[in-house]
Amino acid sequence: MKHLGLEETRTLLVQSLNMGLDIRGETTFTNSFDVIVSEDGFQFVPRIPAGYVLDDALYQRIFGIASGALYPYYTMLKQNGAYFVPLPENSVHTARAFFFPWLEGIPTRLDITDMEKFKSGIAEGVLPVMANLAISIGDIAHLVIAGNSGAGKSYALTYLLEMMKEQTTLKIVDPKMDAPTRWAEKNDVDVLIPDGDRSQNDFVNLVCDLLSEALQVVRTRQLALKDNARSQFTPYILVIDELLALTSSVSKSMKDTFFGLLSQVALLGRATGVKLILLSQRFDANALPVVVREQANVMIQLGNVNRKTTQFLLPDLSNLDGIVIPPGKGTGLIQIIDGKHPANVMPLLMPTYGEV
Ligand SMILES: Nc1ncnc2c1ncn2[C@@H]1O[C@H](COP(=O)(O)OP(=O)(O)OP(=O)(O)O)[C@@H](O)[C@H]1O
Numbered sequence: 469m470k471h472l473g474l475e476e477t478r479t480l481l482v483q484s485l486n487m488g489l490d491i492r493g494e495t496t497f498t499n500s501f502d503v504i505v506s507e508d509g510f511q512f513v514p515r516i517p518a519g520y521v522l523d524d525a526l527y528q529r530i531f532g533i534a535s536g537a538l539y540p541y542y543t544m545l546k547q548n549g550a551y552f553v554p555l556p557e558n559s560v561h562t563a564r565a566f567f568f569p570w571l572e573g574i575p576t577r578l579d580i581t582d583m584e585k586f587k588s589g590i591a592e593g594v595l596p597v598m599a600n601l602a603i604s605i606g607d608i609a610h611l612v613i614a615g616n617s618g619a620g621k622s623y624a625l626t627y628l629l630e631m632m633k634e635q636t637t638l639k640i641v642d643p644k645m646d647a648p649t650r651w652a653e654k655n656d657v658d659v660l661i662p663d664g665d666r667s668q669n670d671f672v673n674l675v676c677d678l679l680s681e682a683l684q685v686v687r688t689r690q691l692a693l694k695d696n697a698r699s700q701f702t703p704y705i706l707v708i709d710e711l712l713a714l715t716s717s718v719s720k721s722m723k724d725t726f727f728g729l730l731s732q733v734a735l736l737g738r739a740t741g742v743k744l745i746l747l748s749q750r751f752d753a754n755a756l757p758v759v760v761r762e763q764a765n766v767m768i769q770l771g772n773v774n775r776k777t778t779q780f781l782l783p784d785l786s787n788l789d790g791i792v793i794p795p796g797k798g799t800g801l802i803q804i805i806d807g808k809h810p811a812n813v814m815p816l817l818m819p820t821y822g823e824v
Pocket residue numbers: 615616617618619620621622623624749797798799817818819820821
């Protein structure tokens with residue numbers, strides 16, 4: 469795709485804002501505002517005093533106009549509120565701007581035809597997510613995937629498992645005995661599945677045992693860290709699929725025990741490389757303790773994206789206007805809070821691959 473130069477980008481933005489912003493006839497022609505573009509994003513510089521209010525609503529309107537106008541050359545990174553930057557060199561009339569960060573291009577899906585070959589080309593510890601987006605496995609505290617039925621959760625999980633299997637210790641809980649079980653059996657990975665003869669309470673009890681084992685690993689590692697703060701650990705990952713279904717018909721005391729253990733692993737696992745990967749059709753306080761969500765730093769919402777489906781998992785996202793969600797299977801939103809990527813919510817296309 470053609471690269472859009474900065475000057476060309478600025479012209480497009482100025483024209484789009486002049487025509488679309490509709491702030492009481494104020495345009496660049498009346499010298500009401502200016503647009504400055506850079507590699508990282510653009511600034512909207514208002515001339516103050518202005519006949520319009522510099523508030524969140526104006527910021528989001530500019531975001532919406534720019535986001536559509538610049539697609540597919542740039543992906544605008546959604547902000548929760550107006551992002552002000554000071555311009556101290558300027559006169560008092562233009563000493564502030566709204567800043568709109570962007571990434572060049574649009575999120576591009578990885579299309580993997582040969583998984584083994586693909587993996588051999590990737591550095592250890594790296595988890596590619598899209599063509600221009602990779603996460604370090606070590607930087608994942610806990611990862612959460614939500615999505616309606618058929619959105620691509622199992623497919624996404626299988627990809628993650630395949631990418632991590634050689635570098636981590638994996639334990640899988642699969643209440644539906646579905647794709648994760650097939651993958652685990654093929655790859656000789658421990659998987660806990662329901663036994664027809666046992667009750668749901670019994671099954672959740674076994675999941676609690678697994679969480680207790682994970683806590684034991686945490687404790688052993690904490691002792692190692694006490695002696696040597698630079699101790700390195702192989703990531704120990706506990707995957708729990710269908711979280712909402714798992715606890716939907718168990719006794720309150722069992723659910724409380726389960727939530728208590730899950731919260732402890734989430735809180736203590738972070739420093740010791742003990743990680744949770746949790747999947748559910750829907751996440752709310754009933755499916756996941758808030759403290760676990762707060763400890764998770766990679767959040768993925770697949771399929772149906774709207775205010776309702778995102779409010780628990782992506783609470784910072786006050787509105788979805790201007791976020792272009794790609795169509796197709798295994799698409800949605802991702803937020804990575806690892807201090808290395810912009811912590812904004814970004815459109816996501818999970819990789820497509822052949823048989824694994
Ligand atoms: N990234 C992707 N690329 C190509 N195809 C995909 C992708 N993600 C999902 N699909 C296709 O969509 C179908 C449904 O995906 P999947 O079974 O993972 O959904 P799910 O969210 O786990 O649904 P359920 O909750 O009902 O189990 C799969 O058969 C798969 O082939």
